[in-house]
Amino acid sequence: MNISKKWLSDYVAVTCDDATLCHKLTMAGIEVEKVESTSKIPAGVIAAKIVSRDVHPNSDHLSVCQVFNGKETIQIVCGAPNCDAGRIVPLAQIGTVFSTPEGEFKIKKSKLRGVESNGMMCSEEELGIGTDNSGLMILDDSIAPGTPFEALYPGDTFMELEVTPNRPDWLSVWGIARDVSCLLGTEAKLPQISITESTDAPRADLVTVEASDLCHRYIGRVIRDVKVGPSPAWLVERLESIGLRSINNIVDVTNFVLMELGQPLHAFDLDKLEEGRVVARRASAGEKIVTLDGKELTLDENCLVIADAKKPMALAGIMGGEFSGVTGETVNVLLESAVFQPSNIRATSRRLGISSDSSYRFERGVDYDMAELASIRAVQLILEVAGGRLDGKALDINTGRPREAVIPCCFENIRNRIGSGVTNARIEEIFRTLHLKVDNVTAEGCVVTAPLFRRDLLREADLVEEIARIDGLDKIPEIAVGGKCCHPLAEDAWLPLQKLRHLAAGLGFYECVHYSIGSVANFLSDSRFEESDLVKLDNPLSPEMSVMRPSLLGGLLGAVERNIARGNRNLALFELDRCFCANDKKFPEERNELAFILTGLRHPERFSAELKETFDFYDLKGAIESLFELLNITNYRFALLENDSRFRAGHACAVVLEGKTAGAFGELNKKFTSNWRTTYPVFAAQIEVAALLQAASRGVAKYKAAPQYPATSRDIAFVAPASLACGDIIDFIRRKKLQDLESVQLFDIFEDDALKAKQQKSLAFSLTFRNSERTLKDNEVNAAVEKLRAALAGELKVELR
Amino acid sequence: MNDIIAEIDRAAAAAESRAASAASGADVEAIRIDYLGRNGLFPALSRRMGEIPAEQRKATGAAFNGGRMKIQAAIDAALERLSAGSAEKDAIDLTLPGRRSAAGRIHPISRMADECAEVFRRMGFVAVDGPEIEDIYHNFDALNTPMDHPSRDPQDTFYFPDGRILRSQTSPVQIRVMETHTPPVRIVAPGRVFRRDTPDATHGMNFHQIEGLYVDKNVSMADLKSVLQRFACEMFGPDVKIRLRPHFFPFTEPSVEYDFSCVVCGGKGCNVCKNSGWIEIAGAGMVDPAVFKAVGYDPEVWSGFAFGLGIERLAMLKHRIPDLRLLYENDIRFLKQF
Structure with missing residues (x-):
């Protein structure tokens, strides 16, 4: 909504400077988005x-x-x-x-x-x-x-106002003047609006309203013998002051009244109307109209049109037809002032992609009473600037005046809701200066009747807003914030995720956040999913952004590729966020996933040998183990992951938490990375957050006394077949259940060319023995170790050293 | 004076002289063993204390302690003297880089969400969650959104073929919490929301909000203003002021937009606040009675406030990030900054 200060001053004395006016408007809910002086004369x-x-x-x-x-x-x-x-x-x-x-x-x-x-x-x-x-x-x-x-040569001040959709009454200079009067304490007054009404009855079929559900009021007036021509300077100046172009005196008057009073009008060239009459009706399906701006529109029965005896002449409330309007040849005018159903105008305007100052107001709702005043105002101005004579009385077809909202309100409730001490008298004063009707005032409250231009006022809560707004939101006091606990902290759904993020960051990973909408191709890089598992949007922005991510892999691959392309080859990334699945046999519709990426140098900031170290499989495995340790999760194992094309064959594990598969990790399949400008392998992990949190919830640490008696260690070394896994050897040793064996730890692994040629490797383990009741004797421990050595040589066929 | 005291004095003098001439750490260690070691002189003397007549014990004890301290001091001095000579030989380059442990970072969006949740937790709010695939009822209907409100339009909101949507705001979480909890309710709901906007410097297909809701008896706009003021100070410093402006939202009445005094210039005016001194933050208001009716709360008994915050907007303000898209690119050089 554009407005100029000079125009505003026609209705209300603006007794403050521009900056104050703008501030007051903004603080009353009419945000001034732009203000500029139109004077081009520089100071000096x-x-x-x-x-x-x-x-x-x-x-x-x-x-x-x-x-x-x-x-x-x-x-x-x-x-x-x-x-x-x-x-x-x-x-x-x-x-x-x-x-x-x-x-x-x-x-x-x-x-x-x-x-x-x-x-x-x-x-x-x-x-x-x-x-x-x-x-x-x-x-x-x-x-x-x-x-x-x-x-x-004082210039004018142009203001662009943001009007919220609940206040269509602010879409006119008069409407703004009404609030300015309230804010400045000066009186708002309309100019003298009056005409000498004709005494003749109008032609009865001048206006027919067939669709009274969509057209609540239609006032038609005929003015004959007008002289269409340029507008007088004052009219041009007013229109130009808010950025409108002058067209001719008749059209200018309708635009002027639209802006002045907020009531859209339309002036038809009466002689171009077939049979000289209009009908407000639904369009028939397929009916066409060419609008003023030259667009041909195909209509349907949801569109309200103003037709003559034969064809649509205007898209009601939105735009006139190409040939309906007033031109230089026009002599006789039918002036329309109507009230249309707001949601129908909005729907038609949206569907056809066509809007105007007129539709903007109709779709927000115009004032039933104003339709009549605006019609009179327009006739008054047309007669003044274009001559002519009124032919007959107005024909006013309507569905009846809507009922005004009557709202009982309690002063104490208003104060309680705002939290300020605004007095009864001030509340009443504000209501009255807002042109609301106030009755039955008692010490407790009053009854407010909202005029038809304030259809937004229906309930006491709506009146609270008026008092808060006009009395000033800055008058609301600041009070102590009470920290009332209404819920157990255990209900906090964000805290566990926050904790996981902090742990992941603490392990050296940088968090990523991606859009959760993307392309089918990118998301199906996670081979666990097929296209039917993806949650698809009905109205995507583009095919590249058409489905919800089923996992975090696709987004992270994009981030890694982008980083590597920019020369960032050393990456430790993680993401923890929502993923979506349409197949409830695989996953619930929404779930959180945690994912990691590791590639490049392990210590890019170090030097010498350490600088050359690159991340490998065991870095990622260790990070996951550390995460579990920090979460006190002990019931987990990693199992060889086969036939998963996300990963390089033989270089990936499934994460099994409490007996159920809850993720996977390993070296990414080269098919993803072969085009990237890096020679480093890329490692990735994915873990289901729900399973992780569930496992973590059981792991409350319980105190264990530190052992009192010393431990005794023995080393054991042997050459084993290269194919024998370290984990299997440790499992073997554990299964032997040696007396007092506390732990087994691999401390060396060695492969030289000679060993490799024989497909062998040399391993060394350290065994720690301890008894919680006494110090172990050497011979007890030696006996146990000897038993184990025999078993290793006999059953595992290793060559002991 | 007794034999023991005399012996202590002799021993101390001898030890001091040996220490003064010690040429290596081993020499010094030998002195320590001879006099103070487990089988050295002083423990032996200590065992003889019983022989001393009672009236001499105090003086003997003092001499014993004094002697032991003299010897220890002589040993320390000798070690100091010896190490000074070798300092140059043993020196390390103190300027070599330290061996840092890997340190990751939380993304600025999550970090800001965490910080917001923390601030509100201190005020008694609990952070709750809701589905991102939401139904029309929770996202619009129950929030008193008119049937033909533009935000329902497929131009603005992402729809699924089954008629559900990607939530356009975190407000449906309010509804879900009120449906399942009796008042009082005091929650915040951080999370992702979706708008059908082509990504640019200030818009994305999705962004993050944190929603707040407090319902109790006699909640007023003063409570709302004070909670927001407290939040502003906790987040941006004690001098930040807030300003409420009337606005309109279907789910609150009265509705306000709120501004913070510019966190860059402090309100003096700069290009961040477009010289207004204020930065528009988000919307808030008193829960509309229609929303209470939708969840079965009696609006005559309960009142409440709700507010929303844009996480990206706050993060961009706090860290002076000029373009929203930077937050979603995940360039490691960006991620390492926060």
């Missing part, structure tokens, strides 16, 4: 009197003038032909800055062909007041030299 221009004019010694077209600026007489060199002594002219003093399309230019003291000049006398064009550039602008003799030019 004054009226001045030319005292004398002499010929320039070095030029045949320049004059040297002595000019009185109100304080002193200064010399100015001037090129205008009319810089005659005695004239009052505009003078741009030194320091004045002109903004031109080429940039700013500043008036400086200068020499023109050797003669000093202390300013510039200006033409109309130079000041942006008019188009005359033939010479200096000549001012009235009565103007005193030294008078600032802004005082002579």
Whole structure:
């Protein structure tokens, strides 16, 4: 909604400066989004009197003038032909800055062909007041030299307002004036709106409303013998002040009244209406109309049209038809002032992709009462600017005046809801200055009747807002914040995720956040899913952004590729977020996944040998083990993962938590990474968050006393077949259940060419024995170790060393 | 004076002289063993204390302690003297890089959500969660959104073929909590929301909000204002002011938008606040009676406030991140900064 201060001042005295007005409007809920002065005259221009004019010694077209600026007489060199002594002219003093399309230019003291000049006398064009550039602008003799030019030609102030959808009454200058009056405490007044009504009855079929569900009121008036032509200057100025173009006097009047009172109007050329009448009806399916802006629209029975006896002449409330409007040849006018059903106008406008100042207001709801006043106002102005005569009384077809909302309210409730001490008297005063009707005032409350332009007021809560808004939200006191606990913290759904994120970051990983919408191809990189498992959008932005991610892998692959392309080859990333699945046999519809990525150098900031270390499978495995340890999860194992094309064969494990598969990790399949500009392998992990949190929830650490008796260690080394897994050896040792064996730890693994040739490796384990009751004797431990050595050699066929 | 005291004095003098001439750490260690070691002189003397007549014990004890301290001091001095000479030989380059342990970071979006949740937890709010695939009822109907409200339009909201949507706000979590809990209710709901916007510097297909809701008897706008003021101070410092402006939302009445005094210039005016001194943060208001009716709360008994915050917006303000898309690119050089 655009508004100008001058126009606003026609209805209410604006007794404050622009900045204050804007602030008050914004703080009352009418946000001023833009404000600009339309005056183009820069500060520093004054009226001045030319005292004398002499010929320039070095030029045949320049004059040297002595000019009185109100304080002193200064010399100015001037090129205008009319810089005659005695004239009052505009003078741009030194320091004045002109903004031109080429940039700013500043008036400086200068020499023109050797003669000093202390300013510039200006033409109309130079000041942006008019188009005359033939010479200096000549001012009235009565103007005193030294008078600032802004005082002579005050500019207007243009404001762009953001009007919330609940306040269609603010979509007019008058509507804004009503609130300004309340904010400034000055009275808002409409101009005299009256016409001499015709006494003749209107033609009964001038207006027919067939679709009364969509057209609640239609007032038609006929004005004959108008003279269509240019609008008077005042009308053009008002329209231009809010950015509207003048078209002709009749159309300008309808636009003026639209902006003044918020009631859209339409002026039909009566002679172009078949049978000289209109019908408000639903369009028939397939019916066509060409609108004013030249677009051909195909309509259906949901569209309300204003038709003549044969065809649609206007898309009701939205836009006139190409041939319906007033043109230079128009003599007789049918003036429409109507109330249409808001949601129907909105639906039609949206469906056809066509909107206007008119539809903007109708879809928010116009004031039933205003339709009549606006019709009179428009007739008054048409007769004034285009002549003509009213032919017959108005034909007003309507479904009856809507009932005004009657709202009982309690002063104490209002105070309680706002939390301020606003008094009964102030509440009542605010209601009244907002043009609300107040009855039955008691010490406890009153009954408010909302006029039809305030259909947003229905309940006490709505009145609370009016009081809060006008009394001032800044008057709401700040009070102590009570930290009332209404729920157990165990209900906090964010805390466990927050904790997991912090653990993952603590393990050295950087968190990523991706859009959760993407492409089928990217998301199916996770081979656990097929296309039918994806949750698809019905109205995607594009095919690349059409499905919900089934896992985090696709997004992370994108991030890794992007980073590597930018030269960031050392990456430790994680993501913890929501994934979606349409197949409930695989996963619930929504679940959280935790994913890790590891690639590149392990210690890029270190030097020598450490610098050369690259991440390998065991870094990722260790990170997962550490995570489990930090979560006190002990019931887990990693199993060889086969036939999973996400990973390189033989280089991936399934994560089994409490007996159920809950994730996987390993080296990514080369098919993902082969095109990337990196030689480092990329490792990835994925874990179901629900399973993780469930396992973690059981792991409350219980105190165990540190052992009191010393441990005894024995090392055991042997050459084993290369295919024998370390885990299997440890399992073997554990199964032997050696007396007092506390732990088994691998401490060396060795493969040289000779061993490799024989497909063997050398392993060394450290066995720790301890008894919680006593110190173990060497011979007990030795006996146990000997038993184990025999078993290893006999059953595992290793060569003991 | 007794024999023991004399012996202590002799021993101390001898030890001091040996320490002064010690040429290596081993020499010094030998002195320690001879005098103070388990089988050295002083433990032996200590065992003889019983022979001393009672009236001499105090003086003998003092001499014993004094002697032992003299010897220890001589040993320390000798070690100091010896190590000073070898300092240069043993020196390490203290400027070599430290061996850092790997340190990851939380993404600025999660970090901001965490920080918000923390601030509100301290005020008694609990952070709850809801589905991102939401039904029309919880996202719109129950929130008093008119049937033809533009936000319901498929232009603005992502729909699924079954008629459900990607939630366009975190407010449906309010409804889900009120449906399952009797008041009082005091929750925040951080999470992802979706709008059908083509990504640009300030828009994305999805972003994150944190929703707040407090329902109790006699909750007022003063409570709302004070909670938001407290939040502003906790998040951006004690000098940040807040300002409420009237606004309109279907699910609150009265509704407000709230601004923080500019966190960059402190309110003096800069390009971040477009010289207004204020930065628009988000919307809030008193829960509309229609919303209470939808969840079966009696609006005559209960009142409450709700507010929303844009996580990305706060993170961008806090860290001066100029473009929303940076948050979703996940460039490691970006992630390492926060």
